Amino acid sequence: MIYANIVLTANDAQDVSEVRELLRQHGRLSRKEPGCSGFDIFQSQADPKVFLLCERWESEAALDVHRTAKGYMEIYQPKVMPRVSRVAHRSDLVE
Numbered sequence: 001m002i003y004a005n006i007v008l009t010a011n012d013a014q015d016v017s018e019v020r021e022l023l024r025q026h027g028r029l030s031r032k033e034p035g036c037s038g039f040d041i042f043q044s045q046a047d048p049k050v051f052l053l054c055e056r057w058e059s060e061a062a063l064d065v066h067r068t069a070k071g072y073m074e075i076y077q078p079k080v081m082p083r084v085s086r087v088a089h090r091s092d093l094v095e
Contacts, residue, residue: 001037002057003091008084010049015083022080023051029071030055035062051084 008023010016023041030039038056057063066072 001093002055002060002063003093004053004055004057004063005089005091006053006055007087007089008051008053008080009047010051010084012083013049016048019051019080019083022075023053026071026075026080027053029069029075030066033062033066033069033071035059035065 008019010019020043027039027041030036035058036056037058038054040054042052042054044050044052055063057066
């Protein structure tokens with residue numbers, strides 16, 4: 001299992017609503033992809049500009065395919081990425 005946790009911070013507070021909606025669209029598409037075991041999107045209560053993506057993929061191959069899928073190519077990469085700073089964390093499940 002691949003666990004990917006990504007912290008996104010909107011560069012501009014005016015983009016928060018749009019980033020939130022784009023992430024919702026991206027999440028809906030991603031959850032339908034083969035090999036996706038989970039794709040959760042959180043928004044910080046302390047700082048609304050901060051989002052956390054918690055992704056679970058069955059394999060590295062499934063994650064690779066995700067990066068070529070519609071949600072990634074048409075929403076995440078061209079519309080979300082230019083509006084955020086991104087810190088990705090490959091993680092191990094502790095419990």
